[in-house]
Amino acid sequence: MLPEEDLKIITEKMGREPNLVEQGCFLNLWSEHCSYRSSAPLLKTFTTTGDKVIIGPGDDAAIISFGNGWVLAVGMESHNHPSYVDPYNGSATGVGGIVRDIISMGARPIALMDPLYFGPLDNPKNLYLFEHIIEGIAGYGNCIGVPVVRGEAYFDRSYSGNPLVNVVAVGLAREKDVVTACAQTAGNKLVLMGSTTGRDGLGGASFASRDLSEDSEAEDRPSIQIGDPFTEKLLIEATLEAIGKGYVKSCRDLGAAGLAGASSEMASKGDLGMRIIADNVVLRETGMTPYEILIAESQERMLLEVEPENVDAVLAIADKxxxxxxxxxxxxxxxxxxxxxxxxxxxxxxVKLLTEGAPTFERPSTVPEAREPGEKPELPADLKKAVLDILSSHNVASKRWIYRQYDHEVQVRTVRKPGDDAGLLRIDGNEGIALSCGCNPRHTLLDPYTGGKGTVIENAMNLAVKGARGLAIVDCLNFGNPERPDIYWQFKQAILGLGDAARDLTIPVVGGNVSLYNESGEFKTAIAPTPSIGLVGHIEDVTMAPAGVFTKEGDTIILVGETGDELGGSEYYNIIGKEMDGKAPKPPENVVKVIDTLIDLAKSGKLTASHDLSLGGIAAAICEMCENYGADIDLSNVAEDLRADEILFSESYARALVATSEPDAVKEMLKDVPYTVIGTVGGNTLNIQIGDSKIELTPEEINEARDSLMALMME
Incomplete structure (x- = not known):
């Protein structure tokens, strides 16, 4: 049912009370999911333009100039609520939906990323959701032939009962072939192409705009779309063929709010109206009402604007x-x-009332009471055990079990397999793109503004260590119930932080998605604030990108950046039960200089390896780099007045480890940023010294700890 206040506004504007079909259209198109009612004012604070931005927010996907006539289509979506109710189909159709957003712009999808957030796997329900969400992403992405080249899997108790499934898609097109969702000419016809329309996905947009309850699995299953990747693959080819032949004047994927959403928004964007003949929609089930035909979110459907003389040609392509x-x-x-x-x-x-008439507003927000940072824990008696505990935590452990489910090499563009800081793809010769995604929800929980800034910086660092510079950001802003003033404050502050960092790095925010009401009645809690992003960057020569692991014995290892007493929100504190203690790391003022310097270093060819520091700090990064060789490390001079655990596990931003055979030349390039020479590559073991403390780790110990997630899933 429409909220009473909305019904009053609509009745006044229309001069009559809307009928049930009309109310269904308004209920979905005026939902938070579709109209961004309480987020639109905040999203306007983002800088969305730039030299490379051809089409920014507002269409199915953004279009970014790559050069030489090529453009990139970039989009990001969530499918959180559906993935809790039906994890396989929820995650699969999340992939299908964002891929169609790319296709509708006239681009061929070339890469996917999947930032995912789960409750701890010692809970049987969380383990079930984890397995089937991964299976759904793999099953759909593999069938349509789009590689998953990067991702994130983050675990926290707040996601129990409400996992997050965010998906980034990137497509490639010639600029001349780009189409938009803006209708062109009155009298042109609308062709619906793809799968049949059924009752699956009814009310999906309104379903995504409310909390989950204990009864969601049974009550909301009709709201879950059922995907067919084989039909999607055919739809990719048919749509791109029709666009390539010049038949398509505008195009819109059928996603949230189904046919009602796609058709009305297409018309409205072109300042036109639309006449729909619902009888002509090909149905999967008999007896469907106009309400069901308009609102159903059945998958694998595309709406095309076609000139009357070309309708038969487009229908022939569909038949083909x-x-x-x-x-x-x-x-x-x-x-x-x-x-x-x-x-x-x-x-x-x-039409304008339906698509643009929903009132937008900022909700009340309340700054929470100041939180006591808590006492520092005692220094661990066994630092080696502390390092192994970090390596075996699900957030730091190798995600090999996940990404080996995916085909990450289809289309033969992939240069770096998943598991590195950034995914790399060739686009034109050796010129390519670098991709990173995710965020640190615990940092954002402790300080939403700083966490929002850190999200951008961490992803930019992932690109920088490969020699890539950010081109564009897409976001998926996942938060709890915005009607709660404390949650809306988190939401607002994270957006402001994200926007400020993006401006500092001159990377425009070109599109994305807002997912609110992420909390479940089952666990009585909101998720940790999760401003997940996808970052697309440009790399001049993919063959020059340094490895993520040590590759040459005798290389000098250098720590770039400054390490502070910044354990708040760290994986170390989480493991020892102090996850809400401490203060979140604050990005340093020289972050732009650090990133620029790392890009220049990586492009210079003087680095044999480079790795960003994030979860687990220096300890985790060094262990991850010791895949082929050991190392002798001395961290005694990293920072004055810091304890051994603070040096090992601090998650201070804008830091990286680099290895080089030309240390003097590299140190000269690092003269304007802080750095510390910390060791040498070589031997069969990792030896770490901090003052009088010594840690010795064998490859077997490191691998066993890092494969903890793999071992769990193989049980």
Whole structure:
């Protein structure tokens, strides 16, 4: 049912009370998920333009100039609520939906990233969700032939009962082939192509705009879309063929709010109206009502604007690929959204009221009471055990079990397999793109503004250590119930922090998604604030990117950046039960200089290896780099007045480890940023010294700890 206040506004604007079909359209298009009612004012604070931005927020995907006539289509979406109710289909259709957003712009999808957030796997329900969400992503992505080249899997108790499934998609097109969702000309016809329309996914947009309850699995299963990747693969080829032949004037994926959403938004963007003939929609089930036809979110469907003389040609393409195709309406000069069914008018709505009329507002926000940082823990008696505990925690352990489910080399563009700081793909010769995604929710929980800034910086560092510079950011802002003033404060502060960091690094925020109401009645808790992003960067020569592990004995190892007493929100504190103690790390003022210097170093060819420091700090990064060789490390001079555990596990931002055979030249390039020479590559063991403390780790000990997640999943 429409909220009473919304019904009052709509009735006043229309001069009558909307009928049930019209109310269904408003209920979904005016939902938080579709209209960004309480987030639009905050999202306007982002800088969304730049030299490389051709199309920014507002379309199915952003379009970024790559050069030489090539453009990138970039989008990010969430499928959180559906993935809790039905993890396999929820995650699979999350992939399918964002891929169609890329296709609708005239681009071929070339890469996926999947930042995922789960509750601890010692809970059987969380383990079930984890396994089936990964299976759904793999099953869909592998079938449609789009590689998953990067991802994140983060574990925290707050995601129990409400996992997050965020997906980034990147596509490639010639600039001349780009189409948009902006309708062009009155009199042009609307062709619906792809799968049939059924009752699956009914009310998905409104479902995504409320909390989950204990009964969600049973009550909300009709809201979950069922995907068919084989049909999606055919739809990719059919849509791109129709666009390539010049038949398509505008295009829109059918996602949230189904046909009602796609068709009304397409018309509204072109300042046109639309007449829909619901009888012409090819149905999967008999007896469907106009309400169901309009609102159903059945997958693998695309809406195309086609000139009348080309309708038959487009329908022939649909038939060629064994897809359903039908002419379901036309664009009109009159600015109304009209739906006819069985000779009668089922809906007649002012199109701008439907698509742009939802009131937007900032909700009340409350700054929480100041939190006591807590006492520092005692220094661990066994530092070696502390290091191994960090390595075996699910957040730091190798994610090999996850990414080996995915085909990450299909399309033969992939240069670096998952597991490195950034995914690398060739685009034009050796010129390519670098991809990173994710965030640190615990940092954001302790300090939303700083956590938002850190999200951008961490992803930019992942690109910098490979020699890549950020081009564009897409985001997926996952938070709890915005009607709670403390949650809305988190949301607002994280957005402001993210936007400020993006401006500092001159990287525009070009699109994304807001996912609110992420909390479940089952566990009575909101998720940790999770401003997950996808960052796309440019790399001049993918063959020059340094390895993520040590590759040459005798190399000098250098720590770039400054290490502070910044254990708040760290994986170390989480493991020892002090996750809410301490203060979140604050990005240093010289972060831009550090990133620029690392990019220049990586491009210079003087580095044999480089690795960003993040979760688990220096200890985790060194162990991860000792895949082929050991190392002798002395951290005694890293920072004055810091304890051994602070040096090992601090998660201070803007730091990296680099290895080089030309230390003098590298030190000269590092003269304007802080750095410390900390050791040498070589031997069969990792030896770490900090003052009088010594740690010795064998490859077997490191590998056993890092493979803890793999071992769990193989049990």
């Amino acid at each position: 690929y064994d897809l359903n195709g039908s002419m379901i309406g036309e664009l009109t000069e009159e600015l109304n959204y009209t739906v006819e069914f069985k000779g009668e008018v089922a809906a007649d709505i002012p």
